[in-house]
Amino acid sequence: MIERALVIGAGIAGIQASLDIANSGYEVVLVEKEPSIGGHMAQLSETFPTLDCSQCIMTPRTVEVGHHENIRLYTYSEVEGVTRDADSGDFNVRIRRRAAYVDWSLCTGCGVCQEKCPFKVESLFERGIGPRKVAYTLSPQAVPNKPVIDADNCRYLQSKWDIEAGRLPAVDKSGKPSQPKCGACAKFCPTGAIVWDQEDQIIEEQVGAVILATGFDLFPQARLPEYGSGLIPNVVDGLAFERLLAASGPTAGKVLRPSDGAKPLEVVFVQCSGSRDPERGVPYCSKICCMYTAKQAILYKHRVPEGQAYVFYIDVRAGGKGYEEFLNRAQEEDGVVYLRGKVSRIFSEGDKIIVKGADTLSNRTVEIHADLVVLATAVIPRLGNSQVAEMFGLSADENGFYVALNDELEPMVSPVPGVFLAGTALGPKDIPETVAQASGAAAKVLSMFQRNHPKVEELLLEKAGS
């Protein structure tokens, strides 16, 4: 057995698992789809219940991963195919590293290309709150802090390919050969790291164990027609609100309305948007929303003390350590108004957003004319989860989350020997639980490798014999 592990997904679960294995002396191949690591935790402003700055507690780990001698990090990459050796059980993994059009060995991370790039596009990382450049890094604290160029939106690459394919004329009006447009990044790069003919790279790795930590996504607002189908600019989801709160976000941490940049004085938080809804959404509870909504309401009140925050809830789920106290703090210290009732309609009228709900404890219908609405949308498996599952011979449950060997006693072990699972790819969970599972999965891998060790094998055989 090859004593090397593959970890797919470099969110906090993948990071934790990789560090645990690497720090025990074994090699780790860590594959991440995005240009840099950190997953959703990198998008958060503060974490509950401590209100620690998310970047501050995470960057020591991301930096360690980036520098670790035992971790081979492939970002902007995806696992394309897996075969397994029938005798040894080892995995042969084919990884595709997408063309970034930047030579990361020459790039110093100075950021000039991003600064000079003239074109902005919608940023998935910013969840619709702000744009990014075509040559970009996800955030100032990105690990690796090397940019990628989004080919689909790059004027240089598109015009270059158009000229080569004959879609644009080969010579310009003065008879000279046509030049691709823009190219600002290459002009300003001090080390000549822009490589226009870079291609996807296929890398093959052999590993003895795999941990799947592919994470989650949020339920699309388009599937919530009663809440505006995602078409109302000032109705955003939880992660988008995090970007409004984040100091490294598009508004530098000021809570401003997406439509006009005004300060919202009436903010409504709607819990269970899509969760606990077998008819139109998902049947399960997404676990983290009650806590992060309280956190977001508290942070909003800290930033806009004269504002009013309302939270529509069905039940409040606060089971972790310090969680119930955190909820009470939101209501008692920060004046967040909790209304027990589902929101039935959200629509925009003029400048305001009309939120129609109920307050069942006082037996009244409630209508709030809000400036900003934050939907705590359901946690769903990351897009592409099912393809990864299929590659490794795993199944997903009816909600798309990975199925473990036994949900009570072996939640980090998959039915396939040598493949382990961690984090929100298994189901909604908060950061402490994710990290615990990641360490657990790492321990399973280490145990696998250890059993392989001749001395340990000897001891085990001895024990079995006696």
Place this chain on the structure above:
Amino acid sequence: MSITFFPGCTLSTKAAGYDRSGRAVAQALDLTLEDLPEWQCCGATFPLSTDNSMALIAPTRLLTQAQNAGGHVTTLCAICFHVLRRTQHFLENKPEMLERINWFTEEPYDGRTRVSHFLELLRDELTWEMLSHKVVRPLTGLKVAPYYGCLLLRPQNEIGLDDPDSPKILHDCLTALGCEVVSFPYQTECCGSYLAVSKPDLPERLSGDILASARRNGAQMIVTACPLCQFNLDYPQREAAHGMPGSEIPVLYFTQLMAIALGLERESWGMEGHYVDPLPAFEGFQQSTLSGQPVAEG
């Protein structure tokens, strides 16, 4: 095309205008409506409890009549449609219930009658394109807000006529007639329905919200497919009880606008019986419209 027609009680009484305009429009579109030879009230509500076979007998009897008359029935009243469609869906999926009901009726129902609302026939069989070609008086510039109410669309998995949150069927009909269609947020909010009888102030309040929303979005007129919605939106405006006097919004059936746009004679518009007179809304709009003379083709 020929199809069995179930008028229902309200179309024979309070909603006579809907009936008359509907029949005239059908004729103009070469759709032959053959009335069910024998019919009674549909019951007007679909039972809220699933083990209520008594309430299903009346609609089942209608479906049986339709079965004998060709197996496909249409109606104009949204409530009749709602009851028949849901009964049909229910019995189709619960054969033991169908069997039980058949013990009580004089003639057994085979469970296969198709129920279509008139709007579905327009959309799926006749098509909006065909309708727009037959329009001789396009209602250009008339700002009309379609009001769907509840029973025409919900519950979605039993009715399945259109998307209950963003419906299009009345929008498309009005577009085919040349209207400027006004969407407004309250277009699928409840009008209060039968509470008009037991708790009249509730529909008055609900309709006030609906009318105010339509007005805020620029509507000159509201169009609906349900006689009870029409009543609940029209009646409270009788003394300009809502909004400012002079800003009443007439509430019409979609077939009435169709009759005007198709150039049919004034008799067929069915405009009597409205609390808010619709005719002034057409003033200054198109002089020829008010003459009520059928417009010659060509």
